[in-house]
Amino acid sequence: xxxxxxxxxxxxxxxxxxxxxxxxxxxxxxxxxxxxxxxxxxxxxxxxxxxxxxxxxxxxxxxxxxxxxxxxxxxxxxxxxxxxxxxxxxxxxxxxxxxxxxxxxxxxxxxxxxxxxxxxxxxxxxxxxxxxxxxxxxxxxxxxxxxxxxxxxxxxxxxxxxxxxxxxxxxxxxxxxxxxxxxxxxxxxxxx
Amino acid sequence: xxxxxxxxxxxxxxxxxxxxxxxxxxxxxxxxxxxxxxxxxxxxxxxxxxxxxxxxxxxxxxxxxxxxxxxxxxxxxxxxxxxxxxxxxxxxxxxxxxxxxxxxxxxxxxxxxxxxxxxxxxxxxxxxxxxx
Numbered sequence: 577x578x579x580x581x582x583x584x585x586x587x588x589x590x591x592x593x594x595x596x597x598x599x600x601x602x603x604x605x606x607x608x609x610x611x612x613x614x615x616x617x618x619x620x621x622x623x624x625x626x627x628x629x630x631x632x633x634x635x636x637x638x639x640x641x642x643x644x645x646x647x648x649x650x651x652x653x654x655x656x657x658x659x660x661x662x663x664x665x666x667x668x669x670x671x672x673x674x675x676x677x678x679x680x681x682x683x684x685x686x687x688x689x690x691x692x693x694x695x696x697x698x699x700x701x702x703x704x705x706x707x708x709x710x711x712x713x714x715x716x717x718x719x720x721x722x723x724x725x726x727x728x729x730x731x732x733x734x735x736x737x738x739x740x741x742x743x744x745x746x747x748x749x750x751x752x753x754x755x756x757x758x759x760x761x762x763x764x765x766x767x768x
Numbered sequence: 769x770x771x772x773x774x775x776x777x778x779x780x781x782x783x784x785x786x787x788x789x790x791x792x793x794x795x796x797x798x799x800x801x802x803x804x805x806x807x808x809x810x811x812x813x814x815x816x817x818x819x820x821x822x823x824x825x826x827x828x829x830x831x832x833x834x835x836x837x838x839x840x841x842x843x844x845x846x847x848x849x850x851x852x853x854x855x856x857x858x859x860x861x862x863x864x865x866x867x868x869x870x871x872x873x874x875x876x877x878x879x880x881x882x883x884x885x886x887x888x889x890x891x892x893x894x895x896x897x898x899x900x
Contacts, residue, residue, distance in 0.1 A: 608795055612792040613791070613792045617784075633795060634795060637795055702787070708775075708780065708783035712780075712783070712784065727781050755774040756774055
């Protein structure tokens with residue numbers, strides 16, 4: 577694993593790169609290189625599943641590549657990609673939920689946890705972060721997606737609203753409600 | 769909603785941050801272009817297929833319509849042509865009849881004149897032979 581991009585672009589991609597230079601769009605190879613972690617992180621935090629998040633990352637960049645000539649450079653590229661990734665992750669999450677319902681239940685959230693040895697403090701902090709992430713993963717999709725877009729992707733409330741297609745005021749309420757649910761959920765587990 | 773009832777934003781941000789072992793997977797750009805190309809080719813093939821199908825349907829409709837209508841139109845067309853021909857033939861026949869009124873007497877007079885001239889030349893030739 578790791579960010580290892582194949583930088584020798586194929587001809588169509590090279591043509592797209594030349595075209596983007598003419599239209600003022602950024603180079604797509606650089607877009608992928610600079611936003612892979614962001615897109616993957618959004619998918620991972622929404623889905624809580626690395627394999628599914630990896631698939632969503634590829635799908636997101638594939639869709640972005642196809643729609644790149646229609647991308648408006650006046651908009652935030654980061655918000656545009658996060659919106660695509662969030663929508664893809666939500667769709668994948670629903671498919672995953674249906675798939676899991678058909679199969680035996682598995683502990684997906686634990687799959688993200690690191691099992692490598694670490695110093696005690698770091699281990700405690702890591703476990704703490706893991707508990708928060710599991711609590712986020714357990715939130716209803718309605719609150720989980722805005723929480724991830726706002727606190728992982730650092731999008732503004734307006735950008736989150738545009739990405740999820742809801743009014744900013746609604747998103748603001750959902751963020752508050754999501755944080756309240758998280759606090760309640762973690763308090764029940766023993767965290768103050 | 770009181771801030772104390774909410775989960776701390778900074779803790780949430782730290783918790784959601786990617787861990788060192790949560791690096792993004794490899795994204796192969798080489799896979800994007802063929803996918804796009806294949807998608808483009810499929811789109812072109814689909815459009816071409818749709819165009820051919822529509823053109824085939826249009827031609828079939830035209831030929832079918834022509835075949836169906838020919839059985840209805842052919843007798844009417846033949847009748848129209850016959851009527852047109854009769855319409856031309858009747859005035860032409862009347863015109864010829866009128867011309868015939870003048871042509872018959874003139875022919876008769878010309879025939880008489882030619883006969884008389886022949887008789888006269890014949891008689892003059894006989895007189896000339898007798899005198900010499």
